[in-house]
Amino acid sequence: MDKDRIAYLCKQYLDGIASREELLELEGNFRNPVMEDLVKAVLFEVYAEFSENNYPDLDARISEDIFSRISSQVSSKPTIRLWLRIAVAVAAVTVIVFSIWIFNNQDGNRVKSERIAANNDVAPGKxxxxxxxxxxxKILIKDISSGNIxxxxxxxxxxxxxxQVIYQVTDKTPxxxxxxxxxxxKGEQTQVRLPDGSLVYLNAASSLKYPTSFSSLKERRVTLKGEGYFEIAKDKAHxxxxxxxxxxxxxxxxxFNVNAYDDESSITTILIEGMVKVSSKKGVRIxxxxxxxxxTDNTIQVAQGNIDEAVAWRKGYFxxxxxxxxxVMRxxxxxxxxxxxYPQGIVPQxxxxxxxxxxxxxxxxLRMLAKTKEVNFKVEGRKVYVLK
Known part of the structure; x- marks a missing residue:
């Protein structure tokens, strides 16, 4: 049996439309020592596709433990019990990274949104x-070769x-x-290694202005628009x-991460490690x-933040x-x-x-977002219509 056939059987099962014969066929391959590894790999691959999520940082040992547990539970009990256990085992992994709108929507809304999106697709940024x-x-970084620019x-x-753009100081007295x-x-991200060795990740629609050398300055001051993640080189004197x-x-x-987009209601700064001082017209906070x-224009507030959420973009995730x-739509x-x-002039809550x-x-x-059943989408070129 080839991979395509196994993928088909997995999709039939995850869609909830697999016949008893198809379930038996898939179970038989799962029991087959020769096919077991392939079935494991395809099941995770297909499930990731259905949940619209990859697991690049999933420890291989975890997946092996899960499937070992599944294997140990395979017995002469009815097929439906086996597949309930498989579903629970796979869900045990995905519940870590997903919540309410992942998997169980099997209505016409998903079919409709898939059809729309398939005809009007947009590639991710680069x-x-x-x-x-x-x-x-001006130098377009993506259009030039690596080396001295x-x-x-x-x-x-x-x-x-x-x-990555890297600054190397050749003369400390410029x-x-x-x-x-x-x-x-929009649609771009980049990284820059500043002259002091600090590393900055820039998110889409952002900019960073900085001196080409900090050696003659008492402080290392840069100006950010948009969003940036900073890993700052230690220098107590500067x-x-x-x-x-x-x-x-x-x-x-x-x-730390700073989100300072003009179209957001506030500027947010979240600290990952170390200590920072945030100053505004409304006060100073450590x-x-x-x-x-x-x-905001009127307040400065401090609360416990969600680091994983704030820096997910740097790791390639929303x-x-x-x-x-x-x-989310911004x-x-x-x-x-x-x-x-928003054609109706109202943003769905x-x-x-x-x-x-x-x-x-x-x-x-968009298919994933449509699974909330609260919203749908129409894509025309580079315009996305949010429909109630």
Missing amino acids: QGATLTLGNGK ASQSGVKIIKSKNG VVLEYNTLSTT PFIVTTNKQETEVLGTH LEPGQQSSV RYTDEQLSV QIARWYNVEII VALNGKINMNRNISQV
């Missing part, structure tokens, strides 16, 4: 950025093989202080300061690991915990470079929970 030098010259006062700028800006459009339009975040050496600040549909708009339209691989086409993402 690594890419534009580097603007101090003299105004520019030289400025006391600094050599390099593109690594994985697309004659002229210059500033560069690294920016991403604090690192991230400036946005409403706040400043000061650190000595730490990991964050400890796991805490998140939210800055991740939500009781997140409003409007917030993230999708930035990553897929699409326009979100839907709270979403889940984890979505950002490398999937938009059709797969």
Whole structure:
């Protein structure tokens, strides 16, 4: 039996339409030592496809333990009991990363949304950025080969093989202080290794302005628009300061994420490790690991944050915990470079929970969101219509 046949049988089972003969056929292959490994692999692959989620960080030992447990439960009991156990075992893994809208919708809504998305698909974003030098010259990072891409006062700028922009200081006493800006459009992400060794990840539709060398400066100050994840090199004598339009975040050496998109209701900063000081017109707050600040025109608040959710984009995921549909759709708009339209003029009030691989086409993402039964979508070119 080939992989396609096994995949078909798995899909029939997961769709809830497998006949008794098909269940027996699949069970027989699961019992077959020669076929067992293939069935295991295909079952996980097909289930991941149905749940719209991959498990790249799933420990292989966990999956082996699960399937060993399934194997130990196979007996002469009725087929339906075996498959109930298989379903429970697989669900034990997926419940870690998913909530209410994963799997059990088998109505016409899913078929309809699949048909729409299949005819109007949009590929996910990619690594890419534009580097603007101090003299105004612009360099499209994705269009140039790896290696040395520019030289400025006391600094050599390099593109690594994985697309990261790296600054190497060649002269610690630069004659002229210059500033560069690294920016991403919608549908792009990038990374930059700053002259002090700090690493910054930029999300879509974001920019970072920074000096080409910090050696003659008392502080390491950069300006962020959009969203960035920072891993700051330790230097107690030279604090690192991230400036946005409403706040400043000061650190000595730490990991943190700042979301400062203009279309969001607040600027959020979440601390992963170390300590940061967040300052705005409304006051100053010190964050400890796991805490998140939210800055608006009128307030600055600190609460316990969700680190996994806040930095999921850096690991290639959208991740939500009781997140409003409007917030989710703004993230999708930035990553897929699409326009979100609400034809009825009303944003559906839907709270979403889940984890979505950002490398999937938009059709797969929309199919998942449609499984809430609260919302549907129509895609026309790069316009996504959100339908109640």
